[in-house]
Amino acid sequence: MEVVASKTRKGKLLPANGVFSSPVFLALSLQLLAFVLSYLLYAADRWQFGSLLSPYFLLAVHAGIAATLSFLLGMSWWWWLIQFTFPFAVVASLVFQLHPGFSLSIFLLLVLLFWSTYRTQVPYFPSKSSLLPCILEQLPARNDLRFIDIGSGFGGVSISLAKMRPEQSFFGVEVAPIPWLVSWLRAAVLSKKLRFYLKDYLELDFADFDVVFAYLSPVAMPGLWEKVRSEMRPGAIFMSYEFKVPGVEADLIIKSNLNDPDLYIWRI
Template sequence: MAYSIALLGVLGRPPTLWTLAIAQAVLAAILSRLFSMPRWWQFIHLEFVPAIVLALQLALPPWLYAAGFLLLALVYWSSFRTRVPLFLSNRITVHRLAAWLPDTPNLRVLDLGSGTGSFVRRLARLRPDWQIDGAETAPAPWLLSRWLAHRQPNAQLVRQDFWQLDLGDYDLIYAFLSPAPMTALWQKASREMKPGALLISNSFPVPGRQPDELVSVGDRRGTCLFCYRAPAGNRRNRKKDIHRN
């Protein structure tokens, strides 16, 4: 009500529904900026209320909302809990990483939160001598990834929470998640990964820890890969140590 009265004083006439919706969206975006929320929240705030007004004016049937909710749930699944959205690794990133890694045969690679399997499939094609696994919990991306990778024998996609997986059997762990889980992920990796194994995070560093190496991808979004080597004191026996050539 106070917001409507303020707009009335500015405009000199009662604000329309669309005026209120747009003003509310702009105010929410500005506040999210002032409170240092992630930048993508500003776009959500700008779109949310106008989208509701538009949907009400279109008088869409109720089943359409239920179908939309179900589709979003199948795609994003537990993102509300993990705060990890669906990020897809682009082709340039996978090629850059494959070129940077040493030419060591029989490596085992795990993609945490593999989504539609874009990273797994591309790296499996580039390195047919490696075993590339992916773990994803959201049903829709996982089903799509299984179907797209069904002809690649060295690619395996499982529907599983990667927090429940043992990382000790892998030489390389790849993650394109969000800032939220990075501290906990490094703690898990430090406990479980074999000495010398690599944790490579796309775009999101581990807070409070300097990466052992930083790889610039050189794509349009300026992607950086933060590379962390598992400490020598891990409980796992040493099998392979990835060294750069």
């Protein structure tokens, strides 16, 4: 564990909002554009060469265009994968004549598992175990400490910390139903001082917590910082793993291992 930097500068930034800034809207737009371009290639091939290109080649071109455009526009790597596999999945469902109920079941499962990705543009990021000692070292030792992990996923961070500090209270908040249910069941077995909420963290009052931990995404950080500054009490601690607040230097930057992301800490 290494302290990378220790500086302070408070700041303020506003997030960009709107339907047209959503990665989902952008992904669908790129799929449509890829379809148009691949169809133009099909039409040109049919007109000039008598349908020399195979349908599978055109399908690969469609997928490649969608994935390449996603990369060029700076979308995250999981979107490249989704964009590339989506047209193949659609064609496969038609070729194998999958029952509509099967497709619906898969869709509902993905919605329940990745609902937070669609709503908040924040994908699921599992935290590394090497992060826990870094967090633990920064937590005050008092018994009435209240810690919350926003976007807690399956609850790994809060559950692990609760085992190390059973006298303190640990919470998590998650909007995706399946990860929340798993973490809620684990908490029900382990400790009364461990609790997980199924809701958006924007509905919480950060003044109720002494430490707020986040492992979200660059998209969420400006708006999250505004909430931190307006609600957290003086002396409270805000932690962000890997993603820093744009334009706002952290009071402390810690790296657990050489190849691990940084843990950014702000003291309010």
